[in-house]
Amino acid sequence: MRWGLLAVRLSIVAVNLIIIAIILMSVLPLATGKVQVAVPEDEGAGPVMDGRKVTMSVPVDITNDGYFDIEGLTVRFKITDGGRVLSERSSEPVDAKAGRINHLNISIMMDLDEIDEEHLERLVFGSGILDLDVTVEGGYSLGLVRASISIREHMDWEPMVKGVEIDTSKVWWENNGSNMDMLVPYHFEASGILRGERVAIDAEIVNSTSALGSASAGIIIGDVNDGELRFVVPQDRYLWLQEHPEKLTLVADISVMGATMHLERPLETGGVT
Amino acid sequence: MNEFSIYLGNAGKGIVSSVLAASKYILAPIFVLTALATFLSQMEGASMITGQIDLARLKDNVLVLGTLIALLAFFRGFYPRGSLSRCVFGVAVSLLVCIWIWVIAMGGNMTLTMEEASFSISYLGFVLLFILAAALRGAFFAAEMLSYRKEWLASLEPQAVPAGSETA
Numbered sequence: 001m002r003w004g005l006l007a008v009r010l011s012i013v014a015v016n017l018i019i020i021a022i023i024l025m026s027v028l029p030l031a032t033g034k035v036q037v038a039v040p041e042d043e044g045a046g047p048v049m050d051g052r053k054v055t056m057s058v059p060v061d062i063t064n065d066g067y068f069d070i071e072g073l074t075v076r077f078k079i080t081d082g083g084r085v086l087s088e089r090s091s092e093p094v095d096a097k098a099g100r101i102n103h104l105n106i107s108i109m110m111d112l113d114e115i116d117e118e119h120l121e122r123l124v125f126g127s128g129i130l131d132l133d134v135t136v137e138g139g140y141s142l143g144l145v146r147a148s149i150s151i152r153e154h155m156d157w158e159p160m161v162k163g164v165e166i167d168t169s170k171v172w173w174e175n176n177g178s179n180m181d182m183l184v185p186y187h188f189e190a191s192g193i194l195r196g197e198r199v200a201i202d203a204e205i206v207n208s209t210s211a212l213g214s215a216s217a218g219i220i221i222g223d224v225n226d227g228e229l230r231f232v233v234p235q236d237r238y239l240w241l242q243e244h245p246e247k248l249t250l251v252a253d254i255s256v257m258g259a260t261m262h263l264e265r266p267l268e269t270g271g272v273t
Numbered sequence: 274m275n276e277f278s279i280y281l282g283n284a285g286k287g288i289v290s291s292v293l294a295a296s297k298y299i300l301a302p303i304f305v306l307t308a309l310a311t312f313l314s315q316m317e318g319a320s321m322i323t324g325q326i327d328l329a330r331l332k333d334n335v336l337v338l339g340t341l342i343a344l345l346a347f348f349r350g351f352y353p354r355g356s357l358s359r360c361v362f363g364v365a366v367s368l369l370v371c372i373w374i375w376v377i378a379m380g381g382n383m384t385l386t387m388e389e390a391s392f393s394i395s396y397l398g399f400v401l402l403f404i405l406a407a408a409l410r411g412a413f414f415a416a417e418m419l420s421y422r423k424e425w426l427a428s429l430e431p432q433a434v435p436a437g438s439e440t441a
Contacts (some may be wrong), residue, residue, distance in 0.1 A: 004419070005417055009413060012413060015406040019399070022402075141399075144397075146394070146396075148394075149390065149392050151390045
């Protein structure tokens with residue numbers, strides 16, 4: 001018996017059998033639908049804000065009735081605005097074990113500190129279309145195969161703070177004893193993600209030469225976000241304005257999470273009571 | 274003794290080896306590639322895929338490398354077991370088969386890019402396993418030569434004439 005020759009021949013047969021077995025065990029479950037991915041409906045929690053970080057969680061059910069684990073499953077995403085990268089993140093790698101249904105929670109975190117002021121303002125106060133690149137990557141067949149699928153989508157972005165209105169047509173005055181307070185109502189809507197965040201409004205009423213008064217307001221975002229800006233106006237200025245109507249401008253800076261929106265509204269003083 | 278002499282071989286065995294190699298490394302893959310190209314040509318929107326894989330170029334590569342393999346396989350089958358020439362051609366064929374696998378497997382990576390999506394797959398591990406199997410086949414010819422060497426060399430020795438068989 002030629003043992004050396006037999007050993008080499010058996011090695012070749014063994015390697016070939018291993019390859020065939022791995023291929024069959026990899027392809028058959030995929031071909032017969034034993035590996036399935038589903039996103040359970042109504043289970044997707046919305047984005048959660050933690051400090052300056054927004055975390056989005058997507059629950060995914062991966063049924064892996066195949067023979068091999070799906071290893072290092074990661075979801076990468078990149079949000080760009082006209083070619084400029086706003087955020088690029090990757091989820092933590094997770095494994096989908098073979099022979100069971102894997103309930104995975106793929107979470108993606110966006111750090112607002114990484115976004116420059118201009119784009120942060122656009123995200124907080126503006127709407128538009130952002131480009132979203134999503135890449136799903138994972139290994140299979142004992143790590144012998146690694147695949148990735150990238151999909152580019154356009155994403156309609158809704159402002160996180162919208163409908164900001166400082167209504168200068170509904171101004172009213174209150175006598176606070178020594179001076180007059182001018183009250184200007186404001187209102188805005190905010191996305192649920194911002195609930196509990198503080199919005200600061202710093203406003204000034206100016207004419208062509210000087211400032212008439214200033215007001216500041218801080219509001220914790222809730223279901224209803226409205227209130228009044230209270231400007232303290234000296235009595236003599238108030239009386240002067242009553243007799244000499246002039247065009248004023250209300251200038252306001254509305255800040256939330258480091259993003260600031262600048263507003264200017266005309267204010268007619270004639271006829272106010 | 275010249276181990277590459279054409280008088281040492283068997284043309285019939287060489288032709289059988291060459292035909293088997295041509296079937297395996299030219300005819301079968303060309304058939305598969307042609308069937309795949311036909312299938313893809315009937316699929317809507319598949320022209321983008323065929324353009325990126327470049328099946329025509331793949332076919333050309335298979336044809337060139339397959340022809341070389343079939344040619345060398347003739348000499349591998351032509352020379353007898355135990356000869357250095359069979360071992361050399363066997364190892365050469367195995368090396369070419371390794372290259373053939375690498376080429377037809379497109380280096381173990383494939384990327385398809387469409388308008389809004391792209392798909393990338395890396396199967397280098399599988400390709401290296403196939404190459405390992407082909408390389409072991411090369412090792413087999415070396416082992417075969419060592420195993421059959423003495424018998425083959427003995428077969429070349431002139432046959433000793435038994436004593437007393439001489440005729441007057």
